Amino acid sequence: MLTSREQERYDRQIMIGEIGREGQEKLKRSRVVIAGTGGLGSPIAIYLVAAGIGMIRIIDHDQVVLSNLNRQILHWEEDIGEKKVDSARTKLRKLNSAVEIEAIPETITESNVSTLMDGCEVIVDAMDNLPTRYILNQCAIEKNIPFFHGAVTGFEGRAMTILPGRTACLRCMYRGPVPQEKFPVVGVAPAVIGVIQATEVIKYLLGIGKLLTNRLLIYDGLKISFNEFKVERNPDCDHCGTLMRKD
Amino acid sequence: MAVKVHIHATHRQYTNGLEVVPVEGNTVGQCLSNLVNQFPGMEKALFAKKDKLLNVVEIYINHTTAHPNELSRSVNDGDDIHLLVMLAGG
Numbered sequence A: 001m002l003t004s005r006e007q008e009r010y011d012r013q014i015m016i017g018e019i020g021r022e023g024q025e026k027l028k029r030s031r032v033v034i035a036g037t038g039g040l041g042s043p044i045a046i047y048l049v050a051a052g053i054g055m056i057r058i059i060d061h062d063q064v065v066l067s068n069l070n071r072q073i074l075h076w077e078e079d080i081g082e083k084k085v086d087s088a089r090t091k092l093r094k095l096n097s098a099v100e101i102e103a104i105p106e107t108i109t110e111s112n113v114s115t116l117m118d119g120c121e122v123i124v125d126a127m128d129n130l131p132t133r134y135i136l137n138q139c140a141i142e143k144n145i146p147f148f149h150g151a152v153t154g155f156e157g158r159a160m161t162i163l164p165g166r167t168a169c170l171r172c173m174y175r176g177p178v179p180q181e182k183f184p185v186v187g188v189a190p191a192v193i194g195v196i197q198a199t200e201v202i203k204y205l206l207g208i209g210k211l212l213t214n215r216l217l218i219y220d221g222l223k224i225s226f227n228e229f230k231v232e233r234n235p236d237c238d239h240c241g242t243l244m245r246k247d
Numbered sequence B: 001m002a003v004k005v006h007i008h009a010t011h012r013q014y015t016n017g018l019e020v021v022p023v024e025g026n027t028v029g030q031c032l033s034n035l036v037n038q039f040p041g042m043e044k045a046l047f048a049k050k051d052k053l054l055n056v057v058e059i060y061i062n063h064t065t066a067h068p069n070e071l072s073r074s075v076n077d078g079d080d081i082h083l084l085v086m087l088a089g090g
Helices: A004-009 A020-029 A041-051 A082-097 A113-117 A128-145 A188-204 A242-247 B009-014 B026-038 B042-046
Strands: A033-035 A054-060 A102-104 A122-125 A149-151 A158-163 A215-220 A226-229 B001-007 B020-024 B047-049 B056-063 B080-085
Touching: A020 A188, A033 B001, A041 A054, A041 A082, A041 A188, A054 A082, A082 A102, A102 B009, A113 A128, A113 A226, A122 A128, A122 A188, A128 A149, A149 A188, A158 A188, A226 B080, B001 B026, B009 B042, B009 B080, B020 B026, B026 B042, B042 B047
Parallel strands: A033 A054, A033 A122, A054 A102, A122 A149, B001 B080
Antiparallel strands: A149 A158, A158 A215, A215 A226, B001 B020, B056 B080
16 A cells, blocks of 8 residues: 555556555565665666665665766766765665665676575676676576676666576577776766666566567667667577477 | 778777777678788787687677677678777776
8 A cells, every 4th residue: 555645646647557555565575676776776776776666676886986977877976985875775775775785795697596585576787797787687586586687888788688598598699708807987878777677666566568588688878879679589598598499 | 792890999009099990891800800911910819819709899880789600700791890808807
């Protein structure tokens, strides 16, 4: 049930036919993991907290440094040296005190990922490296939790939504390891992609709209253009191929 | 077959800034060989070694993934090949 204060707070989105009071109650009951509280994680968390998701677990092992501040808008000058999850939780609670924020200052590894994702309906990829994305992708497949991928470099970004066992996963296009390098980025790129990921999460939780499944969305900020590419499940995928073979 | 190859922004330094390069070939591999003949700098941008694409390179034919075995995929007159680069940042 929504309180009268919640009905007032979310009035403008309850007015949307696809959401309504019932949809708002669904959002309130939802539990979401955001893996990373950097350039992508900041806008994702801000908009999901503003939308009234019931519980959000934010996971990040890093501390805030000066060079984060061009894009990681949950972190400010006064937060330098603080754990990112603590800095993020402080802002998110000020934005919407009704949302439960679980702040976990841990590195996501193959050995702890399953526990870290426990009890959540959605995993949002806000990582800054591919190896951890693949750890999350595999965990999402194994636990049958939808996975919302996003990544950026420079002015460019991409997003795709993965429904385990039903749509192409992040690993379906894997060809081999990629060297980890410091990546260039301007803050508006993760802002655009993060908001797309948050939109996908809201749509999924409400069961509305057309998800970005089997479609890789590419955003070119220099042209302000979006391109879609069709992707397909790979029966030889080492993450989801087994599920496909069981179909 | 006359095919258009769409060059990723980070690779245009090797194609004199061209975003789209017309090439000839019956397969993706032949088209990329033609591209490299026109712009030799593209070889190191796309290939780890002969006939082995870099792991970061993604290839789409007419906006559909060509993975796996991209280089042996056949193409038709008027097809579009997009060369994308996997992104890792966040």
